Amino acid sequence: MTRLNLEDFSAPRVEEPEARPEPFDAQDIRLKAFEEGYKAGWDDAAAAEAESHARITADFAKTLQEMSFSYHEARAHMLAALGPLLSAMVERVLPQIAAAGFARTVVETAMQLAETQAERPVRIRVCPENRAALEGLIATDPGLPLAVVEDDTLGPGQALVSAGTVENEIDIDGMLSALRTALDDFLTTQEETRHNG
Template sequence: MTRFRLEDFSAPRPAKTVAQPEPPDAQDVRLKAFEEGYKAGWDDAAAAEDAARARITADFAKTLQEMSFSYHEARAHMLGALGPLLTTMVERVMPQIAAAGFARTVVETAMQLAETQADRPVRIRVCPENRPALEDVIAADPGLPLDIVDDATLGPGQALVAAGTAESEIDIDGMLSAIRTALDDFLTTQKESRTHG
């Protein structure tokens, strides 16, 4: 029979030496602690700056919104107060001004046509009620060869001035009507925008 030889564990073994870590250098410890503290301080400062920026942005947005609301509110009040004034001007004042200057406008238009059509007489067609005012203006400057013709189809603010083949139309009534319509549309739009925000 063969015998197996088994290892003997009873004998003491030589102890393995474990390498002891070198003690850290005090300078390295301080440098590492400084860098960690610096990084933490930098992170805190960046977070504080981001928070301040977010707060300032929110405050600025709120201020702009309040200013915008105040502007639109003031504009709405101003237009609400000016609406009746503008309407009165278009309905009463402008027609009087237009009527007062109607005869002069017709004569100026006739003179411009006379310059381009020098060899032809100028014919002015107006409603019968405008004839006296035109004759008064023309009487002040009799050198212009004008022929005034009554035309009952024309309104008080309308005139047709012709010389040869050239013709000009003066329509103060149409202009005033267009101004009235534009003002009404504008005021209606403003009123609707105030109602619907």
């Protein structure tokens, strides 16, 4: 006889554990989320920094351009306002100052020449209208071998001081003329620059 083997249901049954899905690693998920968030934040910060830098650079360039324009405009207006004052000084004030110091300058030049050329008399050639003023200054020191000579070819702001072969020229008229020309040229250039931008 064959025996039949039947399963015994009376005994407690031992069940095989079900195959569970692998438990997820919460720490790993958190790290990945943190890294993704950090990278996104870093990218946003870099983009914001680049945008901020571009905006600041543009604002700075605009401000510099406005300042440069304002400076040049203010300078042009100032020179335009000062032009008549400077011209008046060159035409009226400086000639008076030069005329007042002309005689003293001639005498000082003659004294310096007398020191270096002691063995030779010093001749001062001036226009006739300056002779009296120079002789008045020279008379205060009679020990100098000076001679004042009139020269019709010289102007009121000119003198030639000579001793032997050495000759010094004093030309206040020429200096004032050169100063007038330089000032006129400067003001003309500034006016043209202002009109032409």
